[in-house]
Amino acid sequence: MPNPIKRHTALQPISREHHHGLLLSWKIREGLNRDIKPARIKKFTDWFWENHLQQHFEFEEKYIFPILGEDNKMVKRAIKEHRRLKRFFTSSDRIAINLSLIEEELVAHIRFEERELFNFIQEVADKDQLALIELTHQKIPNPEAWEDEFWVKHKH
Ligand SMILES: [Fe+2]
């Protein structure tokens, strides 16, 4: 992530999760480039969705986006992207296509939040709102714990 220095401390844990999201996309890309079976990659993305990303989206929608309100253009875009990504993660057909879509659109979504949405939110949020985010954020299980590291060169 290029700008963690400028990120408000209350939002730093969320930015760290974004870093894990970028890693997920990288791992999918590695897997696809190495001809790992899509079903094997999907086991990992299913786990990542259920144990990490779903909570991340819920947290943003419940505690971060309301600072700008549901009529805000950037919030609308972010929520729309959450819905698309959810569909790609949870769909059980066209697995290879959905993996490619996740890989591409998750990166774009995270860049949008980090470069635009979060910068704006930390500008307009008041102290109490930021304190509430800090207080409420629950630690999400470390996504590095998945055992089948298909993205590591010597493991297939
Ligand atoms: Fe998001």
Ligand SMILES: [Fe+2]
């Ligand atoms: Fe996010």
